[in-house]
Amino acid sequence: MEKDEILSVLADIKSRRPCWKSRFIELKLKKLKGPDAGIAKRLTISIDQEIADKANLETMRYLLGHEYGHIYHNHSLYIYIYSIPALLVFCLWPSPLNAILLLFLFCIVLWLFSDFSDYMADDLVKDIYGASTAINGLLWVGKQTNTLNNPQRIKRLKRMGWENDSPNA
Numbered sequence: 693m694e695k696d697e698i699l700s701v702l703a704d705i706k707s708r709r710p711c712w713k714s715r716f717i718e719l720k721l722k723k724l725k726g727p728d729a730g731i732a733k734r735l736t737i738s739i740d741q742e743i744a745d746k747a748n749l750e751t752m753r754y755l756l757g758h759e760y761g762h763i764y765h766n767h768s769l770y771i772y773i774y775s776i777p778a779l780l781v782f783c784l785w786p787s788p789l790n791a792i793l794l795l796f797l798f799c800i801v802l803w804l805f806s807d808f809s810d811y812m813a814d815d816l817v818k819d820i821y822g823a824s825t826a827i828n829g830l831l832w833v834g835k836q837t838n839t840l841n842n843p844q845r846i847k848r849l850k851r852m853g854w855e856n857d858s859p860n861a
């Protein structure tokens with residue numbers, strides 16, 4: 693899809709699920725590192741250029757809707773919110789052990805949170821465009837990024853009502 697087509701998909705998502713941050717969201721198409729098809733960081737949505745070129749309307753609705761969902765739910769902000777008490781604990785009881793403990797806790801929070809935040813982002817797509825768009829989009833992205841066998845991805849698919857056992861079927 694061309695950038696202006698992608699922007700019109702984004703405009704459609706914003707109009708269906710408006711929030712005050714909508715107007716500040718910036719869209720970038722670029723080569724993303726690793727298996728990510730898209731990322732949302734603060735108010736910027738970045739979509740991998742190659743993925744954007746191949747996507748059709750349904751898969752772009754999923755991809756953008758999912759990243760918009762992260763912004764809509766303030767996910768990049770939560771990480772900062774957790775850091776405040778963690779930093780406070782370390783300032784009050786500075787010790788190497790505390791530092792290790794907090795780092796460890798931070799990883800657990802991050803790990804749990806990344807599952808949870810993806811569920812919320814997937815649900816936004818499901819609410820706007822229906823379960824089949826969300827499922828087909830997630831399957832397509834999984835195929836493109838070779839992450840279809842990732843247990844986490846399968847969990848997300850099943851959560852939305854996907855019934856196959858083998859994602860390759």
Ligand SMILES: [Zn+2]
Binds near residue numbers: 758762809813
């Ligand atoms: Zn996500």
